[in-house]
Amino acid sequence: MENEIKKDKISAVCIACRKDSLFPFTKKNGFDIFRCSECRMLSLNPIPGISDVKSIYDKEYFSGGGKGFGFVDYEADKEAMRSAFERYIDDFTSVLSGPGRLLDIGAANGHFMKLAGAKGWKTKGIEISSYAAGLGKSQGLDIEVGTIGGTKFPKGSFDVVTMWDVIEHLSDPALDIGQIAGMLRPGGLLAINTPDSGSMFARTLGSRWHLLVPPEHIHCFNRKSLKLFLENNGFEVIEIGCIGKRYTVEYIIHRLAHWQNLGIWKSLLGFVERNGRIGRIALPVNLRDNMYMLARKIKNS
Numbered sequence: 001m002e003n004e005i006k007k008d009k010i011s012a013v014c015i016a017c018r019k020d021s022l023f024p025f026t027k028k029n030g031f032d033i034f035r036c037s038e039c040r041m042l043s044l045n046p047i048p049g050i051s052d053v054k055s056i057y058d059k060e061y062f063s064g065g066g067k068g069f070g071f072v073d074y075e076a077d078k079e080a081m082r083s084a085f086e087r088y089i090d091d092f093t094s095v096l097s098g099p100g101r102l103l104d105i106g107a108a109n110g111h112f113m114k115l116a117g118a119k120g121w122k123t124k125g126i127e128i129s130s131y132a133a134g135l136g137k138s139q140g141l142d143i144e145v146g147t148i149g150g151t152k153f154p155k156g157s158f159d160v161v162t163m164w165d166v167i168e169h170l171s172d173p174a175l176d177i178g179q180i181a182g183m184l185r186p187g188g189l190l191a192i193n194t195p196d197s198g199s200m201f202a203r204t205l206g207s208r209w210h211l212l213v214p215p216e217h218i219h220c221f222n223r224k225s226l227k228l229f230l231e232n233n234g235f236e237v238i239e240i241g242c243i244g245k246r247y248t249v250e251y252i253i254h255r256l257a258h259w260q261n262l263g264i265w266k267s268l269l270g271f272v273e274r275n276g277r278i279g280r281i282a283l284p285v286n287l288r289d290n291m292y293m294l295a296r297k298i299k300n301s
């Protein structure tokens with residue numbers, strides 16, 4: 001058995017702990033997922049190319065989810081994070097003694113930028129989808145269409161960089177984090193949220209975990225691996241938490257109907273659609289499988 005595993009071992013090192021310790025874990029949606037025996041990081045292997053990834057983020061990803069992944073309603077998903085987002089913005093302001101310049105990577109239609117702007121932050125965004133960026137630009141937001149590697153911001157341009165539900169989508173986070181460190185001033189903050197593959201929910205479901213979705217999610221971190229990844233790239237982690245979201249009853253039933261395809265959810269959906277007030281009630285949902293990390297760029301790095 002030991003020999004069999006060794007035969008399948010690949011030569012690529014883990015992006016988080018940098019050890020040569022990736023082994024096959026499972027196969028899903030036709031993609032092979034490897035796990036690091038040191039830090040439990042999960043990564044697709046081979047990594048899909050950027051052109052394959054870019055084609056995922058068309059209009060359907062942000063509005064329809066017709067391909068079986070993505071958000072049924074992107075706006076509803078981000079709205080569910082509003083209270084967490086507002087708390088984080090207040091944190092940045094307090095840690096840095098006032099608002100400053102903020103870059104939101106994966107800004108989509110600029111939902112977070114608007115919240116930060118309302119609290120005094122000067123915001124810029126980068127977004128891979130021209131459809132989503134266009135929605136934000138039409139509201140006067142400063143969003144550039146492109147990827148982290150394609151940006152040309154001068155060194156130290158920002159006090160805070162945010163990446164909401166982004167790092168798991170990147171082909172080469174190790175390359176991008178170097179670029180991000182360059183854009184941040186020394187002592188600047190990097191805020192990340194991403195699925196936590198080490199959470200109880202993820203470990204219980206194994207390969208059936210709903211956030212293990214290749215090729216959309218390429219790298220699934222856990223608390224240990226994300227902390228190691230940040231420390232290995234010139235950051236110190238100053239806060240770790242998990243993000244709970246508040247969804248409307250209608251949205252939750254919509255998702256259940258989509259995942260399970262059972263008649264009962266469809267009947268319930270019809271009921272709440274006819275009774276608008278019930279559907280609009282927001283319920284907190286926290287599966288504790290979505291983590292938040294705030295890190296500071298180490299001075300002089």
Ligand SMILES: [Zn+2]
Nearest residue numbers: 014017036039
């Ligand atoms: Zn590792």
